[in-house]
Amino acid sequence: MSEKYQFFCVPNTERKEFTYLNMSSSSFIEEKKALLQQGFEVEDDVIYAENPEEAVKKFRSNYVYHLEEYNASTNIFYTLLHAFQWLKGKLTGKS
Secondary structure: EEEEEEEEEEEOOOOOOOOEEEEOOOOHHHHHHHHHHHHEEEEEEEEEEOHHHHHHHHHHHHHHHHHHHHHHOHHHHHHHHHHHHHHHHHHHHOO
């Protein structure tokens, strides 16, 4: 099941200095406030991922995954491709 992650960057570091929070955490709001007070800024939109490693990978891809998701939602070929890739990952244990 996918979880939502929000990423925060130090300004003017070209996304190299960042951290993230799992938005389903009970302490999300407090942690977000603390990061903003430390000078971090919210970066990009929410990222849906199965785990933190996948979220970081998507964040570092810098919008490539947004294009993949858009293609999957608007084109039946990409929808089927995505479904088969997901199924293959589940069957082989590789996500």
